[in-house]
Amino acid sequence: MGNISRRDVFKIAGVGAILGSTHLYTASVWAAKRPDRMLPPPKGNRVVIVGGGWAGVTAAKYIKKEMPSAEVVLIEKRKIFMSCPISNVWLGGLVEMDFLMHDFHTPASKYGYTFINATVLDIDRGKRRVYTDQGYIDYDYAIIAPGIGYNYDAWFDGDKDMARYCATHFPSAFIPGSEHVTLKRKVHNFEEGTFVLVVPPPPHRCPPAPYERAAMIAYVFKKNGVKGKLIILDPKEDIKPKGPGFRNAYIELYGGLVEYVPNAKIKEVDPVKKVIKTTAGEFRFDDANLNPPHRAGDLVWKVGLVNPKTGWCDVDPLTLQSKIDPRIFIAGDAASVKGFPKSGDMAHNHTQTMVVKALVALMKGKDPKEAVRSPTNTCYSMVNGDPKEAIVINVIYAIDRKKGVPVKKKVNVENKRSSRLARATFEWARALYRDMFS
Amino acid sequence: MDRRLFLKVCTAVALAPPFLFKGSVRAEESQFKPYKKALLVKEDGTPLRPEEVDPKKQYLFFYPYRSTPCLLADLGKEVKPVQVKTQNGDPYTWPGGVGPKKSIVAFSAICTHQLSYPTPDQSFINYYPSGMVAKMSKRDRVIQCCAHMSAFDPERGGEVISGPAPFPLTAIVLAYEEGKLYALGTLGKEVFEDFFDAFKPDLRKMYGSSRRAKELVDVCEVVDLESYTKEVIRC
Structure with a gap:
């Protein structure tokens, strides 16, 4: 095992036992056997984002926009992005697959963050180290956006x-x-x-x-x-x-x-x-x-950030910092915030207005809770294909600063299906894809 | 900065009530960006007179670039200067309405959230005149974008009322001189570069090249938005 220590051997054995999968066990042994440091040690401003879904991609862009000096690394296991929102519309045959597919490289290049196409196998929270199938990366702060898993x-x-x-x-x-x-x-x-x-x-x-x-x-x-x-x-x-x-x-x-x-x-x-x-x-x-x-999603279970009673991650409801590890923010569907639906729009919105604002404030030595803005959520649903017709819900939240929680301020629902809302559905999606990927 | 324009904006700022002066004058000045002074005209090329602007309608013109759309509206009453609140930047003073009633205002029609804008096919961002209540923001005299429900206040310099937009609509600074209306420049944060970047293929198709889409204008044809676009999407 070359220069692997006795402690590492136990660690690997432990990870393998937890994973319970021969395939993943082999991968983690391989990763630990080649303890390649993929990036130089961080300098206090490195944010590693695990998961390139709606929340992760949004986080990468907006951290760089709000704090260009931050070093942002996005790790995603898939080679190409496929959107879950609008996939029902695609299921109905109303848009081509092309509409859902986007590349990770354009925004990484444009906004100046590092995109790494790798699978995260484990996180050592004590060392602030993310292990992937290609080596490891140390972080100062991490955003974990693993999405959902099936139970x-x-x-x-x-x-x-x-x-x-x-x-x-x-x-x-x-x-x-x-x-x-x-x-x-x-x-x-x-x-x-x-x-x-x-x-x-x-x-x-x-x-x-x-x-x-x-x-x-x-x-x-x-x-x-x-x-x-x-x-x-x-x-x-x-x-x-x-x-x-x-x-x-x-x-x-x-x-x-x-x-x-x-x-x-x-x-x-x-x-x-x-x-x-x-x-x-x-x-x-x-x-x-x-x-x-x-x-x-599976990763947060593996690294002990889930409340097993709920199946989701307990977080501060304003900053979305993990209640177990405040160096880690949980963005997107895996976080449990009362009143927040697990939607693409909500993931995009709360990542931008809460997670990124709080994290940037923290890195600048400011109060992260004060930096948080109130999010919104808009969800269109296509109900007819010919003619295309949709309905919509829009929720506006406010921040209750005393209680330190977001609260629903207004709920607007348009249940009368219409073609104009169908057109707005496509505009909703195009605009958000544009924001994340162009 | 053009001296005449500088004085004009300073005059507008000076006319504002004293309570508006919380931010530094320097910060407020820095928000104004002068572009070519452009005469607003009708389709026949003659100057648009304020009394020809119907308060029940919304109008479209392109400024400061030939491809960047703006909404023009007569709010039907005097619109006074206000200090515009922003999420992150300094507040700035918006000079209010122009024309004999000081009721005409204009804003860039590019949503500051995700850049939705009126196209010949459809317009998701629209002005809801007096008496036309927007379902989502539940108010009239509002500019609302139906892509993600951002609502802006045209009486308060395009301030964000609700929704995900992070900052106000870019205001178009207008002037009223000898019965004619002019556009002078912009006030507030701009999104033009993002717009050019995001819609490069569309702009190339429409204007032939990005360079042509970015040409500055000195005359703006003002049209009824309903006649420009096939469908006005309201919500």
Whole structure:
């Protein structure tokens, strides 16, 4: 093992045990066996961002804009960015894949941060060191934006084979990539029978997304003359607050094709026999989009930043600093902030107005809480494909400085679907992609 | 800085009430950027007279560059100078409305959040005149962008009322001289360079080249926005 110390051996063994995966175990041994320092030691102003999703990419740009002297490193395992927001619209065939795909290199080059295409295997919080499959990088501050993970254990009680079977045959498609392509193929190939969509219990990524997805699937079924129906199994008692918009679309546009079942909490999922038992009854399906409960992405579990009772990271509600390690900020969906939906817009917005402001203030020796601004969140949902029609919710937050928390100040909902809101949906996306990637 | 323009802005600042002078004069001056003095004209090329501006409409012209759109509106009442609040920068004094009623104002129509702007196809950023209440910001006499719901106050120099915009709309400083309206320059933070960068392909298509899109103008044709764009998207 060359110059690896005894302590390192134990560390590697520990990491391997935690990972429980031969593949990852091998990778971590390999990384530790070649303890390459990928960058020189930091000088007090290095921010390492782990995760190049909506939050991570936004953080990298805005730290450099607000504090050009900061050294910003963005580490992302994927070679290309694929957007989860608007992916339902793509599922409906209303935009090309091109619309969702973006490159990491243009913004890194333009704003002057370092982009490293690598997989993070572990973080030594004591040493402030991020281990990747290519070596390690030390940080002064870190922003971890791992997004979500799927909690198949809630359904299969640790049966990994069943979880793998379910994920392979009925992928959730809430984490961009191959799963989305599989789901699109399923939806467009479906000819007859029952297609079930399971809504995950809250909190989950993008609260209106399952209902928008249902509308887009129904649109495709209607267009293709599918003989059958789409059953939406929702653990909640109702869709809120965009309920009227979605329900009207299901009834008025896709009457007979969509069956919405509230109070359908999952009791048992059998992806082999294609049966789901819920508190609202038993449902058999021919094909499905099975969405298990969501939780924070795997990395933050591995490095001990998750509250196991909630499955998400406890953070300061203004700065989004981890309550376990204040050198680490949790941005995007993995953070648990009361009243914040886990949406792309919210991730982009709270990263810019809260995480970046607080972190920059901290690096400048100022009060991070004072620097935080109030965020907003806007979520469009496409409910019709021909003509394209959408609904929207917009939430404006205020900062309660006394209590040190963000509070909802105004909630505006437009449940009347319209073409102008569909056009605004595309403008919403184009503008945010432009902000992050051009 | 052109001496005449400098004096003009100083005059506007001097006319403002004393309570407005919290920031340093130097900081306020530094916010004004003079460009070519441009006469505002109608489609037939004759000067636009203030009484021809309908308070129930929103108008479009391009300034200071041939490709950078601006909204012009008659707010229907005198609009006084105010000190404009910003999130990070120094506050600055906006000179208010111009014209015989001091009711005409103009702002760059490029949203300071993510640069949405009126195109021949659609306009997401619009002025909601008196009596036309925007659903999202729940008020009239507001400039609102429907891409991400930023709302700006045209009576207060384009200040952010709500939404994610980080700073006010760039104000276009107007002058009213001998019955004619002129654009003189800008006040507040600009986003023109970001705009040119973000929309390079669109601007090349529309104007032939980036260089041409960046040409400064000395005459601005003012048109009804509804006639310029196929669809005004309100929300």
